[in-house]
Amino acid sequence: MIAKRGIQPIVEVTKAAKRIRSTTLNERIESGQFPSELTDLVDTFNEMLNRLQESFDRLSQFSADIALELRTPVNNMRGEARPKFLSASDAGRTNIANRWFPIWRKRFACRESSTAC
Numbered sequence: 001m002i003a004k005r006g007i008q009p010i011v012e013v014t015k016a017a018k019r020i021r022s023t024t025l026n027e028r029i030e031s032g033q034f035p036s037e038l039t040d041l042v043d044t045f046n047e048m049l050n051r052l053q054e055s056f057d058r059l060s061q062f063s064a065d066i067a068l069e070l071r072t073p074v075n076n077m078r079g080e081a082r083p084k085f086l087s088a089s090d091a092g093r094t095n096i097a098n099r100w101f102p103i104w105r106k107r108f109a110c111r112e113s114s115t116a117c
């Protein structure tokens with residue numbers, strides 16, 4: 001009974017730590033409810049969560065930035081190519097389609113497969 005009561009704060013910290021996921025990194029464990037022996041451990045754990053959350057935030061921002069950086073040149077190329085394609089004769093469009101379709105088909109197939117192309 002006494003041992004169980006002594007271990008209970010450790011069980012509480014463990015349960016709280018298990019609830020925290022990558023989507024809930026903003027949650028913290030309240031250290032005030034634990035004995036002083038566990039307060040340093042809980043505070044250190046919370047500091048680690050702060051660093052993890054900052055890393056996830058930076059990674060998310062980087063992903064958003066890189067997506068925008070990649071989208072802009074692709075849209076520019078599409079914007080330049082579309083009028084040329086539409087103004088080409090039927091034979092010209094067929095020629096363009098025959099040259100590029102196999103290349104694009106291969107690229108999309110590579111994206112969907114798990115093997116390197």
